[in-house]
Amino acid sequence: MATFRTRWRLSILLVLLPNCLAPGPPAAPSLPDCSIPCGGLNNCADIHCSWDASPDPQITINYSLHWKTACREEEHVITGPSFSGIIQREHFSHGELCVWVQAENQHGSAKSQEAVFNTENIIKPPPPNVTSSHKELVEIDWIPTCEELHRSLGNCVVRHRTETNPDWIEAEGGIRSYTLDYPQPNTVYEFQVRCSCGTGLPSDWSAVHRIRSAETAPVGELDVWRDCGMSQASFDCVVTWKKLPTSQACGLILGYEVTLSYNNGTAVLVNMSTAEPRGLLLCDEMQCHSNFSLKDVSSVSVSAYNAHGATVPSYLAMPKPGKEKDEQAIHLVMNVEHLNVSWDLPSQLLDNLKEYVLQYKQAGSPPCQGFDWVKVNKSKTTGFFKGHYTKYTPYQVSLFTVSHSSEVHHLSSVIGYSLQGTPPSVPSFKVFSIAATHVSLFWESVPLSKQNGLILYYQVVVDSGVNGQNVYNVSASSLHESEPFKLLHLSPGQEYEVRIRAVTAAGPGANATAKFKTKHHEDFAHVIAIVVGILFVVVICVLLAFCSFCRGENKVCPLVPPFFYDKVPDARNSHIFRHMKHQTNDPWAWICIPIYEPHPKISLLEVVEIQPWAFKSSLEKITNTDRLSRPVVGDGCSQMDHHDNQREEAVTEECHRTDHRYRREEYSKMVDSDEDREEEEEKREDCWSSTEEEQSTFGYEKHFMPTDFELLEV
Known part of the structure; x- marks a missing residue:
């Protein structure tokens, strides 16, 4: 049952559709507009009529112009597919006339509304001729054509506009002249005039007549800024300014005066003429800049001048030394034709904040090319640029604050792209410091001018062929040029392949590949x-x-x-x-410790084989047995009993002076003469006599030879 209903509905549509889509009669034309144009002296004859219609591109429509008078029957002229027609002078008489248009095709016809008019009221004189003008007053004169037609002069209308403005401004003019009130100085104005004769139609507009107003001294100030390239901390800056608009230039700008104030307090005035654009001054359609050095310059002031005066100097302070810091985040919305920038209010607003300055700079471009700026009111947090931005090209957008004292402070900078692409391969990819469980990777960042987009991170893929792949994403913002990236937790003696590529919003770029083998633990x-x-x-x-x-x-x-x-x-x-x-005064005393013995004696002797008779001879020489109870001390003097301590100290002091003077030379070198020997023996006898020892015993034996009692114990 549903199938039958569906077929029934389709059959009805097939019957009605051709009737709905079938072509019909044409649409009715608009009301005809008729006039009698006068081409010369009293040459006002034929009636020219025109109308509007909606033609059908598939079907030809023919139009016919119809008219009739009160005394005659209807007449018409076949015009064909055009939208205008002419009624010849011999086909009508002056007076009231009724005109309409008929449209006809193969499916029918349509008629427009009728236009009723008096032929005297549709006479259209030729446009007037502007003969002279006055620059000082911006005034024009013209000659009407009604007198040539022997007709009375009706109304005249004047319209004007500036050369750069497409819109006309109409004003009622006089009979033969018109003066513009409050013209802008040194501005080109365009004028047109049309007049009517009596009650007839107004003429067509006259030809455009141009006049430039008089010059005056320029007004306002130049918009001055500086282009420091991509680094705001750089001091290799170029001062630049925007040209004055015509309304402020008030004449032809002949040149610019630039005053350079240096850190040492001196100032230099530079006059740059626009007649020499290849000298110190370089200008394009919108901006000018100077190419002189700004080294050691603290501030710059620039003014423009013409033949009647100069503008007020515009002051700009140069950036001060210091490290560049980003203190404010800014956000970009950028395409090929527009750049929209927004930012939040700074955390610490300056009390004397005057305005914001928003600028953009194309990476790698020459000074003042691919560069523009705009000044924003301090109450706003958005900025807008309109222009043509190249695809895959980085633009650095920077935000500044300017105080009332003209001090400039950089807030933030960010890189933007009108359209991003995939980046190229990273340069200088190397593997070094290969150990058993880790290696160091080094690569250079892709240059900004070749990135094709904002690099988000670098992707490192490590493939061992055994344990699979490990992927590391290294943030581009945290990567430093001189800091390597370390791969940890590797296997000793294992071969690896590592690949690295840069990644932008458009996707990853080409891979850079390297292979290495980790070392063994034995190494x-x-x-x-x-x-x-x-x-x-x-x-x-x-x-x-x-x-x-x-x-x-x-x-x-x-x-x-x-x-x-x-x-x-x-x-x-x-x-x-x-x-x-x-x-105690020896700096090495803590290392080299002297031997301290309260009763020094030699207990370790060098063992030397000697003959028995020699040993016997030595025993016979020893006769003093008191030595068994008196150990050898000092430098050869015997230690006395406790009751003789005072005398012993005096003797020991004398012996010490003697030994210190001669530095024990009697044991280190031979005595050269008998006098020296006798003198030395006398000193020894004095020392030994104070201790009641035998005078014939040598000092060396007293120091180091054992006593008879010690020998018997052995």
Whole structure:
């Protein structure tokens, strides 16, 4: 049943559709507009009529112009498919006339409304001729054509506009002249005039007549800024300014005066003429800039001048030394034709904040090219640029604040693209510092001018072929040029392949690939063994050097075993106590510790094989048995009993002076003469007599030879 209903509805549509789509009669034309144009002296004859219609491109429509008078029957002229027609002078008489248009095609016809008019009221005179003008008053004169037609002059209308404005302004004019009130100085104005004769139609507009108003001194100030390239901390800046609009220039700008104030307090005035654009001054349609150096310049002021005066100088302070800081986040919405920028209010507003300055700079462009700026009121947080922005090209957008004292402070900068693409391969990809479980990777960032988009991160893919792949995303903002990236937790002795590519909003770029093989743990053990060996040798050398110093001072180093010393008796053994006061000022006393013995005696002797008769001869020489109870001390003087301590101290002091003077030379070198020997023996006898010892005994034997009692004990 549903199928039958569907077929029934389709059959009805097939019957009605051709009737709905079938062409019909044409639409009715508009009311005809008729006039009698006068082409010359009293040459006002034919009636020209025109109308509007909606033609059908598939069907030809023919139009016919019809008219009739009160005394005659209807007449018409076949015109064809055009939208205008002419009624010849011989086909009508002056007076009231009724005109309409008929449209006809193969499916029918349509008629327009009838236009009824008097032929005297449709006479259209030729446009007037503007003969002269006055620049000082911006005034024009013209000659009407009604007198030539022997007709009375009706109304005249004047319209004007500036050369850069497409809209006309109409004003009622006089009979033969018109003066413009309050014209802008040095501005080109365009004028047109049309007049009517009597009650007839107004003429067509006259030809455009141009006049430039008189010049005056320029007004206002120049919009001055500086282009420091991509780095706002750079001091290689170029001062630039925008040209004055015509309404402010008030004449032809002949040049600019630039005053440079230096840090040392001096000032230099530079006059740059527009007649020499290839000199210090370079200008395009909108901006001008100078190419002189701004080194050591603290501020700049610029003014424009013409033949009648100059503008007020515009002041701009140069950036101060200091590190560039981003203190404010800004947001971009950018395409090929528009750049919209927004930002939040700074956390700390300046009390004397005057305005914001928003600028953009194309990366890699020459000074003042691909560069523009706009000044924004301090109450606003948005800025807008209109222009043509190249695809895949970085633009740096920067935000500044300007105080009432003209100090400039950089708030923030961000890179934007009108359209982003995939980046190229990273340059200089290297693998170094290869260890058993980690390696270091180094690559250079893609240059800003070649990135084709804002790089979000660098993707590092590590493939071992055994354990699969590991992927690391390294943020481009946290990556420093001199800082390598370390791959950790690698397997020793394993071959790896590492790939890196940059990623933008458009996708990843081309890969850079490198291969490496990690080291084994044994290599690290060898390195440790070598380092330990080198340290051991260094320690031994240092100890030997210290001990050499100690041996030079006849001291003992506790850090060195005793077998490093020669088994030679110390001839100065008796001076141990006296030398203690000298060692307190020795900087090496904490290392080389002197031997301290309260009762020094030699207990270790060098064993030498001798003949029995020699030993017997030595025993016969020893006759004083009191020596068994008096140990040898000092430098050869015997220690007395407790009751003789005062006398012993005096004697010991005298002996010490003697030994210190001669430095024990009697044991180190030969006595050269008998006089020296006798003098030395006298000193010895004086020393030994104070201690009641035998005068014939030598000092060396008293110091180091054992007593008879000690020999018997052995």
